Amino acid sequence: MPTQTRDDAGTGVPLGLVATPLVVGTFASTIANTLVNVPLATIVTDLGAPLSSGALVVIAFNMLCALMLPLGGWLGDRFGRRRLFLVSMAVVTLGAAGAALAPNLAVLVTFRAVQGIGGALVLPSVLALLTSAAGTARRGRAVSWWAAANGAGQAAGPTIGGLLADTLGWRAVFVAIIPFALFGFAGGLRWVPRSHALPVRLEWRGVLTLTVGVGLLLVAAAAVPPLGAGSPVVWGSAALGLLVLLAFVLVERRQADPFIPPALLVQPRFMRSSVAALCQMFCLTATLVAVPLYLAVRAGETAAVAGLVVVALPLAMTLLAPLAGLATERWSPRRALRLGLLALGLAELALAVLLAGGHPVGVLLVAAVAAIGVGIAFTQTPATAGAARTAVGAGLGLFNMMRFVGAALGGAVVAVVLGDAGTTAHTGTSPYATVAAICGAAALFALLVTFLGRNPAPEREPA
The missing domain is CATH 1.20.1250.20 (MFS general substrate transporter like domains)
Known part of the structure; x- marks a missing residue:
């Protein structure tokens, strides 16, 4: 029924x-x-x-x-x-x-x-x-x-x-x-x-400082590919963005009805979920950019072949999402999140080993890309469920904003690490492997973050 x-x-x-x-x-x-x-x-x-x-x-x-x-x-x-x-x-x-x-x-x-x-x-x-x-x-x-x-x-x-x-x-x-x-x-x-409308006041100072601060960070990330990581525009925008975000925290602490309560930013469950979501999108973006470039430049494959290889990642995400949902319900969400981040970190490190060795298109490469999709599926669902248990309204918007920041950082890191290697042949240590290794380290860092904070009391449905 x-x-x-x-x-x-x-x-x-x-x-x-x-x-x-x-x-x-x-x-x-x-x-x-x-x-x-x-x-x-x-x-x-x-x-x-x-x-x-x-x-x-x-x-x-x-x-x-x-x-x-x-x-x-x-x-x-x-x-x-x-x-x-x-x-x-x-x-x-x-x-x-x-x-x-x-x-x-x-x-x-x-x-x-x-x-x-x-x-x-x-x-x-x-x-x-x-x-x-x-x-x-x-x-x-x-x-x-x-x-x-x-x-x-x-x-x-x-x-x-x-x-x-x-x-x-x-x-x-x-x-x-x-x-x-x-x-x-x-x-x-x-x-x-239908859902109730609530008389929630818009705290415009918080909206302005959060939007401008994150906007400047996104501008810095977007400026990396055309201008380079050492550009004053990149560092200036990033530094100014961080200062404005600091102002956001200071402004919101003084408000009786803040746009986003500063306490939410350090609430253990929300922090774990946000860091995991940011790292998950970082890995997703970096992998979907770096792997096709590797296949085209290093392996000499066509765009069609590269597309068929990388589609294994979002396909695994889609097919495994329902299973990730069941795991989130039947285990503790934090345990499911740890499983996803561990799988994601190991899969990225396995991909790094394959790329460092100049591995051609084959079962192992496709399996590594698909395994990254599995890790993302088991990270995304419990992270989002955790955020939804903690935040509503603007808080959920902030959680999703963190996902976009992770995606922007993933693209920026690829641009910095690959440099000219993204369009020309490269010898020695593979920069593509370096990108995958950074993604693996980011996922394992997020895994460590999941051990911070106490487990909250179990929720109960309202009577």
């Missing part, structure tokens, strides 16, 4: 029906990010823009999504999470339609920013709605559905984007997002229970 949840009117709704539009909406926002990666060169060429400007199509989405995440969590509390989810689906649809019709690069970048805002509204509202509907007993399973949707979007995006661009033209890449977003809107309107 399906698990039931209740809306404000007291009408029972099967959990599966509640989750379906939320999961589809998550998939729509995730695939909106990754669909453009393969056809990016085609897009900018058709619009008559220089290839170097194509990065703006990607940066506009990621930057707006990351910076809007905490505010998106607050908006869900203030106006109701179901209402915010419906708005997010409308914004994703608008952004996709505008991008598909864009006459030039400036308009395309503008609507990619709109898509990023829609994605920022999706993440915290979906997590809050899913975990609220599932309750404590099934929280891990519900979060695993969200994780599977993320993995599926990451796996399908590049492949579908390339196929659509080759067969129907690049504008079809954006049109493909619209049916998923419209289904999410219609299903959310029909099946997702």
Whole structure:
């Protein structure tokens, strides 16, 4: 018999029906990010823009999504999470339609920013709605559905984007997002229970300092590939960003009703979950960038072969997500998180050994990449479930912001370590192996963090 949840009117709704539009909406926002990666060169060429400007199509989405995440969590509390989810689906649809019709690069970048805002509204509202509907007993399973949707979007995006661009033209890449977003809107309107709006005051000082501080760190990470790690822009932006984030903590400590309580930042469960999520996204991004470069430059493989090898990672994430959810429910979430981080760290170190030896495409290389996906699957679900047990609203937005920061740092580290080796043959110690070894060390560091803090008392469902 399906698990039931209740809306404000007291009408029972099967959990599966509640989750379906939320999961589809998550998939729509995730695939909106990754669909453009393969056809990016085609897009900018058709619009008559220089290839170097194509990065703006990607940066506009990621930057707006990351910076809007905490505010998106607050908006869900203030106006109701179901209402915010419906708005997010409308914004994703608008952004996709505008991008598909864009006459030039400036308009395309503008609507990619709109898509990023829609994605920022999706993440915290979906997590809050899913975990609220599932309750404590099934929280891990519900979060695993969200994780599977993320993995599926990451796996399908590049492949579908390339196929659509080759067969129907690049504008079809954006049109493909619209049916998923419209289904999410219609299903959310029909099946997702209404949630209460809370009279939560917006503490604008906290919003401003957090957004500016994280924005400067993201600018520093984005500036590494074109300018180099030693650029004054990189170090200046990073230093200024850290100072503004320090100001955020100092400002919020003085507020009776802070945007994000400073105590949350050092709360053991939230800290463990956030560090794990940051390291997981760091490893995911760095691996998905470094391995295809290794295959193309060192192994001389085609882009198609490289794509088939790396797809093993998000595919493993997607297929193992439900099992990770069951493990989170049946074991302690912290034990499941430790298993995931240990598997991720060992898999990255195994990949480092293979890359250092110049290993060609084969079963071992594919198995190592897939094992990284397994580790990420068993890290992402318990980390997200832990954050959802501790934080709501802007706090969940901050957790998801940490994931984007991890992704930005992963890309920056690849750019620093590979340097010219990313495009030319390299002898001696493989820089690709160094990237994998750094990822392994990051995962094992996150594993050590899971031993900090006491286990909280077991939760009980409200009577």
